[in-house]
Amino acid sequence: MSQHRSARAAVFSAGSWGTAVAKILADAGTDVIVHARRSAIADAINSTHRNPGYFPTIELPFSVTATTDPAAALAGADFLVLSIPAQSLRAGLAAWAPHIGPDTVNVSLMKGVERGSHLRASEVITEVTGVSADRVAVLSGPNLARELMDGRPAAATVACPDEEAARRFQQACHTPYFRPYTSTDVIGCELGGAVKNVIALAVGIASGMGLGDNATAMLITRGLAEATRLAAAMGAHPSTLAGLSGVGDLVATCSSPLSRNRTFGTHLGHGLSVEQATAAARQTTEGVKSAEAILALAGAHGVEMPITEVVSDLLHEKVTLDQAAAALTQRPPKPEH
Structure with missing residues (x-):
């Protein structure tokens, strides 16, 4: 140049x-x-x-x-x-x-x-x-x-x-x-950006159902753990997920009413169908399109992503809204790390 x-x-x-x-x-x-x-x-x-x-x-x-x-x-x-x-x-x-x-x-x-x-x-x-x-x-x-x-x-x-x-x-x-x-670290940056959209859907669902700020913080934190596990399994550096393209993007997308993915999730939490939420969104909501592909990547690398799995199941109408909420908030207890 x-x-x-x-x-x-x-x-x-x-x-x-x-x-x-x-x-x-x-x-x-x-x-x-x-x-x-x-x-x-x-x-x-x-x-x-x-x-x-x-x-x-x-x-x-x-x-x-x-x-x-x-x-x-x-x-x-x-x-x-x-x-x-x-x-x-x-x-x-x-x-x-x-x-x-x-x-x-x-x-x-x-x-x-x-x-x-x-x-x-x-x-x-x-x-x-x-x-x-x-x-x-x-x-x-x-x-x-x-x-x-x-x-x-x-x-x-x-x-x-x-x-x-x-x-x-x-x-x-x-x-x-x-x-x-x-x-x-291209892999870490890309996966941080892609997975956070799915987690934002989960946060939106919880918000729409009135589950509270504690549930939001839980989903953000455990969602970061999911993103970090997948990224590390695919060769990314875990510290990337602690940076702007990981936790930074996750916090902004999960907490802001300007976020398309969080807003879409809120529509689902209010009881709208995927079709109705899509019509209300009027713009591309990447998490809706990517959830299944991210879950497939996780399966290929032997990584557990329970929040992503619940969101994907809800989007494909494999579970009801109440079943999704229970699955998001009532995981069996185990060590944090």
Whole structure:
């Protein structure tokens, strides 16, 4: 990357988190072009500097532009920042791969596990594009999009096997309100982000049923234990799960009313069906899509994940709401560690 020009990032696509990261990158001095599927969104970003689909009242920096043409978005990009539903990643990448430059670092914002293959997003990226793992980074942490659009303080982890690539993206998104830390533990960062969505569903269910704050704290703590067990079994460093992409993200997602997964769980706790909760959510809820795949990963690695199992069973209507609540709160006693 030349020292004489700003870094250039292509953000795919124009959802809430993609828009927030586009703003962060621009505020850090990076040139940003957003790929939007709908021309109305791209036109609005270019003419009004707002994303009417998600943040109609918040102005984006003038350095953020948009296009519906993936080739135009990716031309000369130092970073391809991917913020699309995890289950849509494979199909989208297959179409965009021919336009990705050989030196472009692919940055995943996805917090899910692909159904069927049980692959993490970074693995899907390497498989579909053929790029090496050291060209794939992950950004993960306690990052609620709405707060970041308002410029409220936050931090995150940039993980990549190539420390220099992680540092370059760290520099590209470091602002006075957004502090990125670097790591080489991609597995830990990705699993922390994916599992916390499922735990947030459990917390939402408990909240919707009025089980109280003690139950919430229990589920967060035991949920962290589940995530750490799976991550360690898959080769991650347990300390990663004690960091921003683990416990940090878990606390934010489980405690904030801005969290989609917690809100979805609350709908279930109020007695709504999965279909009704999906209709009420109106946005992708990654935990709903990933729970079964995460459970399959746990089975393959011989890891017990009782909270994830109950959530998956409830989503697939294998248990009633009351049975799920009992299973979440009445585990047989055993040593904590």
